[in-house]
Amino acid sequence: MPTPSMEDYLEKIYSLIEEKGYARVSDIAEALAVHPSSVTKMVQKLDKDKYLVYEKYRGLVLTPKGKKIGKRLVHRHTLLEEFLRLIGVDEEHIYKDVEGIEHHLSWESITCIEYLMAYFEQDPQRSVELLRIKQEDEQKEEES
Numbered sequence: 001m002p003t004p005s006m007e008d009y010l011e012k013i014y015s016l017i018e019e020k021g022y023a024r025v026s027d028i029a030e031a032l033a034v035h036p037s038s039v040t041k042m043v044q045k046l047d048k049d050k051y052l053v054y055e056k057y058r059g060l061v062l063t064p065k066g067k068k069i070g071k072r073l074v075h076r077h078t079l080l081e082e083f084l085r086l087i088g089v090d091e092e093h094i095y096k097d098v099e100g101i102e103h104h105l106s107w108e109s110i111t112c113i114e115y116l117m118a119y120f121e122q123d124p125q126r127s128v129e130l131l132r133i134k135q136e137d138e139q140k141e142e143e144s
């Protein structure tokens with residue numbers, strides 16, 4: 001299993017390749033706000049663990065194993081963002097909160113959150129009700 005830090009890299013590499021068709025060390029460094037030498041080190045580790053193949057002048061290519069896990073990690077991130085948005089978390093907190101929790105949930109918990117999302121999607125009234133409870137509580141707070 002990849003470590004949380006490896007997961008961050010695989011997630012970012014996968015989405016860069018999806019968006020641009022390639023992922024350069026400099027792009028990864030910028031996206032993760034880290035030094036390029038840290039990227040090179042991690043990319044070598046991911047290569048050693050068979051998540052990708054890294055050739056200095058040709059760039060990096062995800063292996064089938066790297067693609068599979070990268071796709072799952074990107075999906076997990078998106079799902080958690082949608083989940084926090086649905087339960088009414090402020091937009092300004094969403095990205096950071098997801099970055100904070102995504103590596104610490106089991107895949108079972110992720111699957112259960114997927115079911116919860118399906119529950120809300122089946123009847124849009126359900127999320128309206130949820131947000132009504134939130135609003136009422138916020139109003140009470142203001143009045144007290």
Ligand SMILES: [Mn+2]
Pocket residue numbers: 011077098099102
């Ligand atoms: Mn993420």
